[in-house]
Amino acid sequence: REDIEIVAAGQKKAFNFGNTEGGPNFESITVTMHHIYAKNLQDRFPRLRRGDVHLYNSVLDSEDLQRLRHINMKVISQALVPTEQGAILMENSRIIGVREPIKTHQASNLDSDFTGRFKVVNSEYIFNDQFYLGNSSDVSFENPWKRSNQNINYDLDFHFRTFENIPYDYTLQDPGKLTKIFKDNLIGAGTIPNFNWLEIKGQIDPKTVERGYKVDESRIEGLGTHIAKVNEKLESFTPEIYNYYTGDLLRVDREYIYYVDTSKVDLSKPGIYDIEYTFVLLHNEAEVKYTQKYVVYDPELENEIYDSNIGKPFDNLLSGELDVFEAEGTLYYMLSNNSVEDVDTVLAQGLTQEITSTTVEFKDIDVELFDYIHFVVVSNERNSSLFTHKVDKETVVEITTPAEFNAMLIDFRSNGKYYKLMNDLDFTDYELYYLNSDNIFQGVLDGQGYTIKNLYRHGYGGGIFHTIQNGKIKNITFDNVEIDIHKTPIFDDETGLEVGMQGTSARSGVIAGQIKGGFGIIENITIKNSKVKTDNNYGAMVIGKVEGYSDAVFSNISIINSEVDQYDGEYSGGITAGVANFSTGLFEDIYINGLKIYENKDKMIGTIVGRAEVGLTVRNIVVLNVTHNTLGAMGGIFGKDDRKGQNLETSFENIFTDLSPLKDEEGNI
Incomplete structure (x- = not known):
């Protein structure tokens, strides 16, 4: 019973500042946290993306949770989690019973830009028999104030993003006395006599505070090669x-x-x-x-390749840049599995590209079957030295069971992975894990022509995937898939009475709730005999919404005998319910035959896009047997052309739609 009470009394997550990866304007987040006592908290004290947090005179005591390890219960145990260049300064505080006091990276992308900064000053750490009082800068083997993640082997230099120095006065207390201070003073909800928060004085106006001086090292201009x-x-x-x-x-x-x-x-x-x-x-x-x-x-010598910028392939396609001395000549390139080739072989068997700039770009070279690419420049009848690049290939992950598919959905390190279905997957009686905004897919899923069938997912937003960001889904048939987004009751553990509802979020579709940030490619997909049912906004058959600052491609998509039922939300679509401002969208080679879209609100339904806030490219479309039911706007292609200040040009080409009217039993339209 005591263990159950500890679990029930604890809190899994506390403070989350910046709720999604790469969110806009998170750099402006500034938060001060002080005189906080947190008991049995597992994570996020706080979690931060991009912004600044000053934490002082606070206690996190999760010692009781560590006792649960004797019953083999998995307990997350983290405190400071600054990520994506966010900065946390913790002063004169206590962290008790936390296994990972500092974690600075949680993204699938291992780049240091997704890593945070931290500085700990005069703070106590207590874990089992370990005790330490000191700073993160202390040179000591016993110093616990260090990051647990290993995506990089160094700590980022600490600095705030918004101010060079903290722009207010504050008083620090002895960290060893903090717990007693909290116990001697009332904690929790209460009333402060004669206090009106609307009359708070002395607020800081950022416009009147000296921000400070620091060179932006990412923006040093005029000193290119x-x-x-x-x-x-x-x-x-x-x-x-x-x-x-x-x-x-x-x-x-x-x-x-x-x-x-x-x-x-x-x-x-x-x-x-x-x-x-x-x-x-x-x-x-x-x-x-x-x-x-x-x-x-020396212009009398060979036009050599002296530098390169070649990334990792995506979907087995390699792109990059080569730097040469002069903007002239011909680039020869050849793929092979040999680390060494001779120049004559590359010239005899390689492909060519004319050089018109000292930076030569190449794009989308298929490297699936090869480990090396070799380059030679021919200019003024002279051959350069051989330049060889070893291809850093994507990691291939084969999926043969629903469990392996589920593992892909919750994999936080999908970046750089190429997932392949090896057979049809039947999800009858198989329940997928719930997903949230942290579940971001950044790899490639290649269905290889196989089918995912009989899949039912209840969720609070999203689809089979939650979010696609720099990811691609291709070559899959989805048959008899139902995405069911609806609220569920919350019951009191002791009385069994309903005490509230677990709400839902907007954006739902068969494949994913959203494409958000970077690009998303949906290619060669068939969805049939399927349904998306949601009680929130932006429901669609394929992707709920393309968010701002995203580039979306929908190519070779078929939707057959399927339905979107948005019974308590707004904005619905066949392919997507919305494409937001500051984004791009290509919709091509789309066949729809037998699609019903229902919406109870007075907004908009579109067979392709419900709400288009930007100019889009739409071509090679066939629409048959479509039924729309809404109190608002509806359209055979767009529900509403709602273009705003960016990317205003929309292109339509080769469109066929059957716009037969819907009639009731008596023949009335």
């Missing part, structure tokens, strides 16, 4: 640097000075050299170093 011929005069450059906190251009000699070291450059000899710049801010004497690449070449 320079290419020069041998014995030419050394070129000079005028850099432009910006204040990280305000975005303003910093003024040389007023706000900063800089020094230039060109001693490593030998203009008489071809080579790739570095020019070192040192910027010094006059307000705080902070230094930033920057290296400019200076390339010296």
Whole structure:
């Protein structure tokens, strides 16, 4: 019984600032947390994306939860979780009974841009017999104030995003006395006599506070790679640097000075050299170093490839850039499984691309069957050296069972993975895990022509997937799939009485609730005998909504004998219920035969798109036997052309729709 009471009394998650990956304007989040006592909390003290949190004079005591490990119960045990460049400063606080006090990365993308920053000052950590009082900067093997994640092998330098220094006064207390302070003072809900929160004085106006000075190292301009011929005069450059906190251009000699070291450059000899710049801010004497690449070449010699930027393939297609000395000649490239090839073989068997820039772009080379790609430049009848790149292939994951499919849906590291269905999957009597906004698919799912059938998912938003971000779904038939989004009652554990409802969120579709951020590609898909039922906004047969700042492609899609029933929401569609502003959408080669869309509200239904807030490209469409039922606008292609200030041009080409009227039993339209 005691264990059950501990589980029931605990809280899984507490504070979440920035509720989705890559959310807009999260950089402006600023939160102060102080004098908080949290008992038996598993996670998020706090969770932060992009913004700043100042946490002081607080206690997280989860010691009781650790006792549950003796019954082999899985207990999440985390405290500070800054991610996506967010910064948490914790001062004079206590963390008790938490296994991972700091975790700075939780995204499937391992890049450091998805990692957060932290600084701990004069705080206590207690875990079983371990006790530590100190700072994250302490050089000690016993120091617990370090990140548990290993996506990178270093800590990001700490700084806030919005202010250089904390813009208010505050009093720190002895962390060892905090628990007693809380016990000696009332905690929880109550009334403060003669207090009116509407009359709070002394609020901070960001416009009147000095934001501070810091060089934005991602925005140093005017110092790009320079290419020069041998014995030419050394070129000079005028850099432009910006204040990280305000975005303003910093003024040389007023706000900063800089020094230039060109001693490593030998203009008489071809080579790739570095020019070192040192910027010094006059307000705080902070230094930033920057290296400019200076390339010296001999035009009488070969046009060599001296640098490259080649990423990882996506859907087995490789793209990248090669840097050459001169914008002339022909690029030869050849795929092979040999790490070494000779130039003559590449010239004899390779494909070609004319060079028109010193940065040569290549796109969508199919590397599925090959491990290496070799390049040679031919210019003025001279051959460059062989340039070889080893392809960092996607990880192939084969799926043969519903359980393996379910594991893909909850995999937080889908980026860089290529999932393949190896057979039809029948989900009869199989229940998928519930998903939330943290479940973001960033890989490729290739159905290889197989079928997913007899799948029922009850959820509170989403679809089979929750969110697609830089992901692709292709070559699958969905047969007899039902996505059922509806509220469910919440019951009191002791009395059994209903005490509330678990609500739902907008955006639902068979494949996913949304494409959000980056791109989403839905290709060669058939949906038949299926249904999406939702009590919230943006319900559609394929994708609930394409959110802003996203690029969506829907290609070769068939919808047959299926239904969208949006019985208590707004905006419905056959392919998607909405395409938001600041996004793009391509809808091509779409066949719809037998689609019913119902909506009880007075908004809009579209056979292709319910609500189009931007210009879209729509071509090669056949629509047959479609029924719309709504109190608002409806359309054979769009429910409403609701274009706003961006991407206003819509293109329609080769459209066929059967717009036969709906009649009742007496023949009335």
